Amino acid sequence: MSTRRFSAAVGGVAVILVLSACGTGGSVVGKSADQTNGRKIFQTTCAGCHILAAAGSQGTFGPNLDAAFAEARSEGYKESAILDIIHDQIKFPGQYPVRTNDPDFLKANMPANLVTGQDAIDVAAYVAANAGVQGFAQAAAVSGTNGKQIFLTKCGGCHTLKAAGTTGTTGPNLDLLSPPFPRVKKQVINGGSIMPAFKGVLNDAQINAVAKYVADHAGK
Ligand code: HEC
Ligand code: HEC
Incomplete structure (x- = not known):
């Protein structure tokens, strides 16, 4: 059993949420899941209440x-753990305090068992595969100028780099690309069509540190 606290904004209000995979609902890791069906269910049943970039939802x-699970991913949670957290949440929501007359608290809990059986597994698998993947970069703030630490927090979710032990596949494999320092620095400052720009997110010293770390270690 593992329990971690994450903060997330609900309706613009910051609350502390507890993500727990206590196995109360039984693990569904390894069960077959149809993510196409999961996406459909998310759109019809969940999107109205939750932001999820991959689904384009704005609830x-x-x-x-994205914010909740980007933080979980940055803490090293595996997709399998996230899958069980989401599946449990569908069965047993309402782990968070509700105070209808306090703006700092949730107004209501998520209704239990919005979907059940295979549909619950499918939608949990879809959310686990997508939540926080694109939002990874924005979610966790870094302090300090340790290039490896910055890479792990801001870049590894999307990029494979053997020296850092990361296996992200949204962006190019940096070991294969082996980019020189100026190229990395430019990319980190400006971002790309998918990659976020880090100007303003990281300071100049942090940008230099992470660019140097990548240039020194890629392909080694
Ligand atoms: C009526 C609005 C509503 C709907 C519909 C809804 N949720 Fe929720 N969801 C909430 C609220 C409110 C919370 C936080 C409080 C709680 O657990 O009750 C929450 C929490 C969660 C969490 C935990 C996130 C965290 O940071 O701890 C997950 C995961 C989640 N919902 C997934 C889903 C999925 C998947 C669906 C569709 C099957 C869904 N929700 C449908 C309102 C909703
Ligand atoms: C959300 C995913 C994501 C994150 C986070 C991310 N990248 Fe990228 N990166 C990409 C993608 C996708 C590309 C390919 C170009 C594009 O479309 O953005 C890319 C391209 C690159 C390139 C190649 C640029 C070139 O000239 O071809 C480098 C170097 C790079 N990223 C480094 C980094 C570093 C360092 C960080 C962290 C500060 C980082 N990336 C964070 C997704 C990401």
């Missing part, structure tokens, strides 16, 4: 799922 009644 703010419940927590932003």
Whole structure:
């Protein structure tokens, strides 16, 4: 059993949410899941209350799922753990305090068993595969100028780099690309069509540190 606290904004209000995989609902890791069906279910049943970039949903009644799980991923949570957290949440929501007359608290809990059986597994698998993947970069703030630490927090979710032990596949494999320092620095400052720009997110010293770390270690 593992329990971690994450903060997430609900309706613009910061609350502390507890993500727990206690196995209360039984693990569904390894069960077959149809993510195409999961995406359909998300659109019809969950999107109204939750932001999820991959689904283009904008609901703010419940927590932003990208923010919640980007933080979980940055803490090293595996997709399998996230899958069980989401599946449990569908069966046993309402682990968070509700105070209808306090703006700092949730107004209501998520209704239990919105979907059940294979549909619950499918939608949990879809959310686990997507939540926080694109929002990874924005979610966790870094302090300090340790290039490896910055890489792990801001870049590794999307990029494979053997020296850092990361296996992200949204962006190019940096070991294969082996980019020189100026190229990395330019990319980090400006971003790309998918990659976020880090100007303003990281300071100049941090940008230099992470660019140097990548240039020194890629392909080694
Ligand atoms: C009526 C609005 C509503 C709907 C519909 C809804 N949720 Fe939620 N969801 C919430 C609220 C409110 C919370 C936080 C409080 C709680 O657990 O009750 C929450 C919490 C969550 C969490 C935990 C996030 C965290 O940061 O701890 C997950 C995961 C989640 N919902 C997934 C889903 C999925 C998947 C669906 C569709 C099957 C769904 N939700 C449908 C309102 C909703
Ligand atoms: C959300 C995913 C994501 C994150 C986070 C991310 N990248 Fe990228 N990166 C990409 C993608 C996708 C590309 C390919 C270009 C594009 O479309 O953005 C890319 C391209 C690159 C390139 C190649 C540029 C070139 O000239 O071809 C480098 C170097 C790079 N990223 C480094 C980094 C570093 C360093 C960080 C962290 C500060 C980072 N990336 C964070 C997704 C990401």
